[in-house]
Amino acid sequence: MRDWLRAVEKLIIRWGIKSGERGARVGCALFCTRTGQWGAIDGDKLFLPASNNKLWTTAVALDQLGSHYRWMTQVGISHDMLTISGGGDPTFNEQDARMIAQRMWVRGMDKLPHRWIVNQAWCNEEPWGVGWRWDDLAEGYTARIESLIMEGNRILFKADPQGETPHLIPMQKLKTIKVTSHCMWTDGPSDMVVKRKDSANHFHLSGKLSRKEPEIAGAVWSGAQYFLEILRGACQQEGIQVPEYPEIREGNITQRKGMVLKHYSPLLSQVIQRVNRESDNLSAEILLRTLGKESRSEVCEEAGVNKVKKILHTWGLKGPECYVDGSGLSTYNLSSPNALAELLHLQLQHPDFPIFLDSLSRYGQYGTLAERASSLPAGIEVAAKTGSLANVRTLSGYLLENGYPIIGFSFLINGLVDEENGEGLQDDFLHELAALSKN
Template identity: 30%
Template structure:
């Protein structure tokens, strides 16, 4: 537990946690506190928590609303703009459920553009991307090539044992810009900054395993899927004695699929890391070709991006016919993974899907299937939630960019809108997508034990350096639903100190006798 002290208040944060847990409760049988009394208690708790020395110079924004009455219980800097980090995912998922519906599914189709004669497909195999982020993704990570093997089974059922042409990926459903606007170049090696595109496999990463050997020797490095030669791994790792500190270092050289591993690892100790690739479309069809070969289907041609070939595909032509497909789970399950795990790639793919499926009317010259056009669709849902969209700035769907600016009040208005959304399926899917305090996802290790908000709060975290956010729902002691948004920007405190302060506030809400 944290024990830093504030010279002015002379109250350690540990005492603040106790203070929040011991807010006065009305006696059994008495009427609940009035909203004004609750607001007074909150004001005291919040000032005692935030006005402490570790947060000197930090900028806090807090907005709390009673969802039953609509009353604002507390507001601090709630109409100022903050960098929201992953709280942007609340906006993306709300817009997707609002406009695409909770039952929306991605459908990826595989086509043949030639006849099948004597077991040979005399032509190309073409995968038409849907932007589905789930193929080989989070729920398939134990077997990322499963869908590809199923496609191989479909081809063999049609009698295909050889493909004379190429394995071609069509990613034209979405804009080709691979990264979000304003993303940092130093992030591009890591899975949270994976490239975006019309075709996605294994979350556009390879999964490295670095196993320590004898001291002084390089570690043994393997990767999934099956040590694919799509990447080139340069092993500069070292096995170090147990008494020395280990260190993980990975770098994918920008614009290439060359990965340098400089990890220091102890003997027989394994470190794992997912490292991004570049050109997701080529990666997709490259691994698909490898799987087909492993499944006994020979391929005469090479993997290729449709844009890099002279091939023109007319999908409604009699010469082009579907031979396999994959349909994703419904959107309600995808956004649950997205928000529980704070999955950036899922958010970016959904943002661009909005641009494709529900393109907004605009006079701006924006690319079809682009993030910028997807942001316009998000703004449509925000406007329906009575958010002043002229006062926010959105540039991506995940919150990885520091150029996003959102108000705490705007987040809470969106939470209110989704709480009473006219489509119950959208409302429940949005609520269920948020991890439960002390039990799930990014909140698994917060609000644990006897914390008042344990298994009660449902909220989305957000973290960048010097930035932390937490927004969602919590129920008061007497069952009143509350919506809250807590932002902290420009802090120099340790991340766990900021999170502890946020938790104090949410636990105080859960103890309110409303």
């Protein structure tokens, strides 16, 4: 292990000189499952973990809620009232709305009542996490946390890559969505800014848009409003008459008479793939609030945070120094490489470890690591969770040999001038680790 640490330390020094990132802070913790040896470089120093925070959230959620946990959305219809009760399903989409509309039609519903009640009692807290950057709240990755969620509470805008200049149009054809854009093409990655008018889905998109991936997402102003608009359109497509101006109000009412339709989300084992593979922040925050609801009668972010800390303590882990949200978007979070490596080591013995491992991105294959150029030795793979914030790149996970974890690692970088330099160091680190594992 000493030789491994020396090699990694030399790698970091060379990188700092070559990249000009001498002011960046790098921490690393390693363990070998074959020998049981541990080692670290600044392993107890504290770093912004970014989305590596999701490892704490998903590990506890999988243990406490179980891999078969589901979220429910309920639609009730009587002769004079339509009720929609949100249960925090982070996966609900337009196709699910169509399925509900089809079920209405099959059961003889050809006209919706004028009075609509929206029940958002499942989650009526502030729709953003503690310590989130206020100037990012229109970006797709900071979608509102609500009881009713539609398409991740995001609107996707796309442009024709063959166009002379980018002309971004919304993929949802709704009258309430308006967009202006001032963009130029780039052959590199997109560098876009999303702004949205308060209390309306009026977006302004500006910056450089990648021709290779000419799309950008914006967060809707109201998940409930977006949900109703999509459901309304789905009903009309099925031939169900919908009032042009229904009377809509919020209320803690759950329909028990008339037609009651229940829709269940995919299993939690599938949802944590969205969290860890795709780094979906909204799904991570729903996990946290669900943990809080299991502790109290109502959904509560604070109760979820306390639940995660309590479970980590009962597992004998030090855990994060500061844990305030489920996704890692908050700039208040702090974790050390050693603490994250200890979690990864403990997970090896958990009955649901195969599910946890499968939820991670694979280097050069899928998830947030899909685009990394993989030239690892034959039989070697990397399963890991990425983390990205301004000036921050983090990576924690496992080096696998023939599918079995042989090395666990947490590699945290803060204080970057250019985040791409951080990803380059991660790549060099993984290749160095793969080479060392063969010695």
